[in-house]
Structure formats: structure tokens, C-alpha cells
Amino acid sequence: xxxxxxxxxxxxxxxxxxxxxxxxxxxxxxxxxxxxxxxxxxxxxxxxxxxxxxxxxxxxxxxxxxxxxxxxxxxxxxxxxxxxxxxxxxxxxxxxxxxxxxxxxxxxxxxxxxxxxxxxxxxxxxxxxxxxxxxxxxxxxxxxxxxxxxxxxxxxxxxxxxxxxxxxxxxxxxxxxxxxxxxxxxxxxxxxxxxxxxxxxxxxxxxxxxxxxxxxxxxxxxxxxxxxxxxxxxxxxxxxxxxxxxxxxxxxxxxxxxxxxxxxxxxxxxxxxxxxxxxxxxxxxxxxxxxxxxxxxxxxxxxxxxxxxxxxxxxxxxxxxxxxxxxxxxxxxxxxxxxxxxxxxxxxxxxxxxxxxxxxxxxxxxx
Numbered sequence: 001x002x003x004x005x006x007x008x009x010x011x012x013x014x015x016x017x018x019x020x021x022x023x024x025x026x027x028x029x030x031x032x033x034x035x036x037x038x039x040x041x042x043x044x045x046x047x048x049x050x051x052x053x054x055x056x057x058x059x060x061x062x063x064x065x066x067x068x069x070x071x072x073x074x075x076x077x078x079x080x081x082x083x084x085x086x087x088x089x090x091x092x093x094x095x096x097x098x099x100x101x102x103x104x105x106x107x108x109x110x111x112x113x114x115x116x117x118x119x120x121x122x123x124x125x126x127x128x129x130x131x132x133x134x135x136x137x138x139x140x141x142x143x144x145x146x147x148x149x150x151x152x153x154x155x156x157x158x159x160x161x162x163x164x165x166x167x168x169x170x171x172x173x174x175x176x177x178x179x180x181x182x183x184x185x186x187x188x189x190x191x192x193x194x195x196x197x198x199x200x201x202x203x204x205x206x207x208x209x210x211x212x213x214x215x216x217x218x219x220x221x222x223x224x225x226x227x228x229x230x231x232x233x234x235x236x237x238x239x240x241x242x243x244x245x246x247x248x249x250x251x252x253x254x255x256x257x258x259x260x261x262x263x264x265x266x267x268x269x270x271x272x273x274x275x276x277x278x279x280x281x282x283x284x285x286x287x288x289x290x291x292x293x294x295x296x297x298x299x300x301x302x303x304x305x306x307x308x309x310x311x312x313x314x315x316x317x318x319x320x321x322x323x324x325x326x327x328x329x330x331x332x333x334x335x336x337x338x339x340x341x342x343x344x345x346x347x348x349x350x351x352x353x354x355x356x357x358x359x360x361x362x363x364x365x366x367x
Contacts, residue, residue, distance in 0.1 A: 001156035001189050002027045008057030017043040019213040028187040032204035040213040041193045050074045077150030079160040085134040092130040098153040120148040140171040160192035176203045234275045247272040255293045261355045271358040278329035280352040292349035307335040
């Protein structure tokens with residue numbers, strides 16, 4: 001089932017949760033709604049489900065207006081963060097619940113219900129737990145049972161609200177891989193909400209970045225990572241260093257460096273912001289005459305094959321310029337080759353930067 005969202009707005013008192021959101025979701029797609037708390041992603045998910053109504057705008061399912069359709073008639077499965085399993089029911093009865101409460105005319109027979117539940121428990125690889133109760137399951141097992149229950153009614157759309165948010169990091173990683181494999185088998189149109197960028201980038205076909213009730217960018221995980229459409233997207237997706245400077249006729253000057261930005265050839269002494277990811281910074285031992293940002297290596301933290309460096313620029317007290325501490329990253333092998341020690345002076349320069357102009361001086365145009 002495809003979904004079209006057209007000019008959807010929603011306000012809660014003085015708080016504007018959604019601002020004229022437009023979005024197209026293809027049939028069979030696994031889409032992530034990603035953004036910080038309060039950005040509107042859960043509100044949008046609940047409006048798609050029919051659990052909330054929009055103040056303005058419309059929702060279309062496969063071209064048909066579903067805006068006024070009751071949640072029971074939308075053929076939507078919903079999985080919440082906190083499982084929402086019935087504690088007094090066994091695993092089998094939890095999964096069977098949606099089938100048992102169907103109107104009599106559409107309710108399967110007991111034999112059909114039994115076969116369907118066992119099929120779903122095998123699908124989520126937990127058929128051996130059919131007689132257990134939720135309190136006897138781990139968090140990851142409960143969430144898989146919640147998903148089986150949502151799938152029991154054969155929904156046209158599956159909606160997941162922070163489905164792994166209550167789980168520890170290792171279980172989250174296992175479950176998101178499992179969800180991706182499950183989706184590839186079922187091809188149910190699925191939308192999941194998360195504030196975890198790694199989760200969204202690893203699992204989804206496309207990612208929708210949301211901020212303050214608006215859609216900032218929509219694209220494949222690779223697109224949004226490699227070509228952020230705005231400073232917000234760049235800053236939200238992973239660690240990043242921010243440098244302030246001036247753009248003038250195709251060159252951006254920042255912290256003693258000049259980098260080519262031909263896309264800003266028309267800028268005339270415009271205020272600019274350069275974003276550089278830690279792995280895009282070059283770090284070398286300082287030598288007189290070296291071009292770059294001179295800094296002291298304060299900390300070197302080895303994390304497996306990588307070393308994370310915390311660098312304090314020599315001009316840290318100067319107004320503007322850059323973040324007070326610069327974060328860089330390099331291969332542990334390269335770090336050993338350089339033989340750097342904490343307290344040493346290094347020179348830092350960006351291998352790759354993304355430059356945005358201050359909006360009132362030419363718009364947030366990326367470089």
C-alpha cells in the first residue's frame with residue numbers, strides 16, 4: 001500500500017507539532033522518520049495510524065482518502081516502544097488477540113487462528129515460547145512477540161514507534177538486523193520512528209529527517225549522509241566539527257585556512273559555516289610553516305581499529321572561529337606511525353568540508 005501525506009499540520013495548544021508536511025511513501029518501502037525529541041515524528045506516525053487527527057491536510061492510502069477513516073478500518077499494525085503486551089495472556093493468546101476480536105463475519109475459525117499464530121511465531125523465531133507469559137520473556141523477545149501480534153491481522157501498513165528504544169545496545173543491534181531481514185521477506189509498507197541515526201541509516205530504504213515539525217530532507221541513507229541538505233541534517237547525522245569563516249568569490253577562509261568552494265563563487269565576504277566530520281580531518285605533527293589549525297593533542301582514545309583525538313586549538317580563546325575542542329579520528333595504525341603523545345602540538349586541516357552560507361546572505365547552500 002502506498003501512502004501520500006499532503007499538507008498535514010497539527011497543533012497541541014501553543015505547540016506546533018507538524019507544519020504542512022508533504023511526503024510520499026512507496027508500497028513495500030521501509031521508511032524511517034528520524035529526528036530529535038519534539039520534531040513531530042511520532043505525531044505524524046499516529047496521524048497515519050488514525051490515532052490522532054490532523055488539524056489540516058490529508059492522508060491517502062493507495063490513492064484513496066483515508067483522513068476520516070477510523071483506525072480500525074485502516075488495516076494498520078502498530079508496534080509501540082514498551083511492548084504493550086497483555087500480561088495476563090500467554091504469548092500464543094497475545095498474538096491471537098487481534099484475530100479473536102475481529103467481527104464474527106470476518107473472524108477465522110479456531111483451527112485457522114491456531115495455524116496462523118504458530119506460523120507467525122515461527123516467523124519471529126519464537127514458536128517455542130507459545131505457552132510463556134510476557135513476564136517470562138526478555139525485552140527483545142517481547143518486542144518480537146509485539147511485532148508478531150501486529151502482523152497477525154495482515155496489515156497493509158506496519159507502524160513502529162521507537163520499537164527498540166527500551167532495549168540495550170547489543171539487543172537493539174540484533175533486532176534491527178532481524179527487522180530488516182523480516183521486511184525483505186514480507187514487503188509490508190513499514191514506517192518506523194527513531195532518534196537513533198545509526199538505526200535509521202542501517203535499516204531503512206529511505207530516511208526522512210524531521211526538525212521542528214517540518215521535513216528537512218528525504219533520501220536514501222547514503223544520500224542523506226553524503227549530501228546533507230541543511231546544517232541541521234549535517235549536525236544531526238553523526239559527529240561533526242563546526243568552523244566559522246567568510247566566503248568570498250569561490251574561496252572560504254576559516255581559522256587561517258582557505259578552501260575552494262566554487263559553488264559559492266558569487267559570494268562577497270559572506271558569513272559561512274563549514275562542517276567537517278572527524279574522519280575528514282588530517283592531523284600531522286606540527287612543523288614551522290605548516291598550514292592549518294595549530295592545536296594541542298589533549299586526549300587520544302583508542303576504540304578498536306580507530307583512535308579518537310580531542311584537540312585544543314591554540315587560538316581557542318579567540319571569538320568565533322570554531323568549536324572550542326576539535327574532534328578528529330584516524331586509523332590506529334596511522335596513529336602509531338605518527339607516534340603522537342598527549343600534550344604534543346599538531347596541525348589540523350580538513351580533507352573535505354561542507355560549507356553553508358548564512359541564510360540571509362544567500363541561503364543555506366551546501367558545498
